[in-house]
């Protein structure tokens with residue numbers, strides 16, 4: 334088996350952690366007998382913007398659409414290009430253009446990584462946040478009226494479609510099937526009286542196709558509180574675009590350093606490429622020093638292997654970084670150690686052979 338991977342390292346530590354990600358994935362490919370045919374692209378970076386006055390070439394869609402997946406580092410260099418331009422001009426184009434309607438964030442307390450929640454051990458926190466990534470509260474329908482008067486009014490609509498809700502729910506139910514069989518839905522049907530009751534209705538109806546899944550729902554306010562108070566309650570959590578945005582930052586924050594958190598933007602149809610990236614950005618404050626934590630990039634790579642159908646290799650990569658972190662011997666500064674990015678990457682690559 335051969336998979337074609339578009340590699341976009343981007344800016345700052347994106348380029349540093351990407352090398353380690355590719356190192357580890359290369360080792361997994363060798364061990365499990367498949368090929369990753371990678372092609373590197375220099376766009377979606379501040380340097381490309383400086384040269385061309387845009388973040389992406391005009392034919393980016395055609396260039397990337399034939400790949401099996403996109404492995405992404407981080408984009409943004411605020412001294413050179415404003416953040417709204419670097420983000421809207423690259424990542425958000427990919428999400429929309431490739432209809433990556435699922436954003437997936439695992440929330441897992443890793444061994445050796447001190448989480449901020451007192452008394453929590455690895456094993457207590459292990460769940461998945463599934464966010465709707467294309468519609469909902471983030472619509473551009475609305476406007477401003479009576480501008481400049483004291484009746485000035487702004488309106489912005491939430492758009493939820495049956496197709497849009499059902500496809501994210503189906504994905505979430507299937508994830509629950511693969512995992513512990515429990516699904517939690519984020520709602521706010523006590524306050525948002527049209528869209529959220531509809532969301533609840535679709536959750537219940539989809540549930541009829543998955544009778545073995547245990548479903549519960551929480552209003553978003555108390556759900557956010559429960560993430561912190563009882564993170565052990567959750568297995569798969571599904572949420573609309575806005576609620577999912579909040580939960581998918583809160584979840585990983587409950588498990589420690591941003592340097593280890595991965596994220597996947599998925600088009601489950603497989604007709605267009607999905608994108609796998611660490612949650613963190615380009616970290617200008619530590620870029621160029623070789624001390625970034627590569628685990629987020631490596632974990633994102635494991636998610637990519639899993640998506641491509643190489644579940645065993647994905648598992649081996651995950652076991653590898655967990656083993657290395659647990660031993661505590663090779664820790665980057667954000668984990669309290671003095672190892673370099675490259676050393677941690679190499680240790681994890683070696684552990685893949687034993688995993």
Ligand code: NAI
Nearest residue numbers: 407408409410411416592613614615616618619625626667
């Ligand atoms: P950031 O995630 O780059 O950095 C936040 C803090 O976390 C910094 O102190 C940084 O040193 C630390 N950090 C981040 N990743 C780390 C790692 N792997 N190992 C150790 N420490 C790490 O967020 P910030 O500073 O708000 O944004 C910097 C640039 O990155 C901006 O241009 C922003 O727009 C962009 N950005 C891009 C993202 C993406 O490509 N998906 C996501 C977030 C920000």
Ligand code: MG
Nearest residue numbers: 578579581582
């Ligand atoms: Mg966010």
